[in-house]
Amino acid sequence: MAQRRIGEMARRVGISPELLRAWERRYGLLEPVRTEAGYRLYSEEDERRVREMVRLVDSGVSPQQAASTVRSSAPAGPTEPSGRSPEAEAADLTQALARFDEAAADAALDRVFATYSLEAVLGRVVLPVLDDLGERWANGSATVAEEHFASNLIRGRLLGLARGWDAGAGPRAVLACPAGERHDLGLVAFGLALRSQGWRITFLGADTPAESLADTARLLRPAVVVLSAATSQPLADVPPIPGVPPARLAFGGRGATAELAKRAGAELLDPDMFSAAGQLAVELRSRARA
Amino acid sequence: MAQRRIGEMARRVGISPELLRAWERRYGLLEPVRTEAGYRLYSEEDERRVREMVRLVDSGVSPQQAASTVRSSAPAGPTEPSGRSPEAEAADLTQALARFDEAAADAALDRVFATYSLEAVLGRVVLPVLDDLGERWANGSATVAEEHFASNLIRGRLLGLARGWDAGAGPRAVLACPAGERHDLGLVAFGLALRSQGWRITFLGADTPAESLADTARLLRPAVVVLSAATSQPLADVPPIPGVPPARLAFGGRGATAELAKRAGAELLDPDMFSAAGQLAVELRSRARA
């Protein structure tokens, strides 16, 4: 993914770096990720927002007003064309998976990836389908085989998108499920959300013992280590991790609670993964200031 | 192949030798081979990369960013047969994985997929690397984190290839690891081997209880159900599966033994997965004759 520093970004959109910083400071227009040294790194989405902002201001809207408009504008992209809503596609996908119909499932996924933003695909199709499956499995109306088949298929698609998610200059996040936790698909999705905002991702996945986390953290010095679990126990069992200061630890997933996070000194991530990604960016910035 | 020393190289691409060395030292942009005396020798591929780098920097990208882009970019066009053996590539891949270097690992995989047959890639690169990793993990010289990182990366690549492996008109195989078995990467590879011979694959993956297998078999009526495990216990624990006649059951993986297979009435698959795929085809034909 393209990541630009402020000078290059300023040239591209035709305004001064000072103004970019002012808009960020005054209106929170952008929240670019930062390098280790604190340099801003802008994404393509950031560029789109700035262009939108410039357009509005040029057309006479006050900057304050324009910023508020841009902030609340959906991340552009084909919004609900084609008649088929993400929810309808999710229903199709669920049915295809229940029939073990790989071709139909892949076709549904192809359609949504081609039509909607990553945020919409993950938040309104993939995760709901997985949640639904989990629920139906819990109450006995879906088989383990169905759940396995669906997990493997979706995992393959998501890991395909994850290609190269460790490249670039952004802050690094190490993602893992603690020992005893086997559901890592949500974590893959969260990795993609972080990636879309410029982070570099090192994915360790399910069932990672604390000591391996410590080794990895020593080697890679990530800005944050994210632990995710579907239930509380695995998170409760995580010991302090040498080499990972609690300030650099974040808990997410259904199993994460305020109390568990507090006990470990970790950040508690928002259940919405795109909010959580933003949260980590803010946290990182305030840490840099300190 | 033409190999140039640093002065000649610098003239050709139009930058100073000092800068070439700085880019190498700071960003690892190149890793030219060295003469006995330590002189750098640059290849044509190196030249291509430097030109790409120069182009990016000229267009305003920061050198750091540009280097990261160039490093992770696949070598353009049909790369020279390169003389690199699968074994050499496997060694590269192992090292990249040990460093948690996703870009280098992907590059190595890109090279082998572009150069060798699926059979060679699986049999001489991917599986040996995984075996080696398993061994080093067993004797303590590899961490769990390394094993997780490598598994997830390779799984993503293999599942990418698995795209659409359920399509077509061939006989269907259901692939699963029995309850208690979590290592399913070998099984993914076997699925690819079967697929290359025209089978349709339904992949259930790790830790699948017998009763789910029964459900799936009832629904899909596969020509064969393959169970794979790295150790014997999970296979020994598999009960008779209603809906799957023993004649349609096959055992594979390190944990499969003649005795276990005999007890379950199952076929014992050859340790070499391509032989095993052939074996299933033969078995299917003879069954059809009967």
Place this chain on the structure above:
DNA sequence: CGGCTCTGTCAAGACTTTGTCTAACCTCTG
């Protein structure tokens, strides 16, 4: 008109990045 806010720009001082350069030594060729 005076006062007020909004907004783009600027400056100071510190830090980072990056291309170049130097020093001291090594290798190959004529």
Place this chain on the structure above:
DNA sequence: CAGAGGTTAGACAAAGTCTTGACAGAGCCG
């Protein structure tokens, strides 16, 4: 052996970026 061209390690200065704080013009209100 001289000399062109290599090597590493480190230093250096210019350019870029960071934060904080300030300033001046525009627009608005009383």
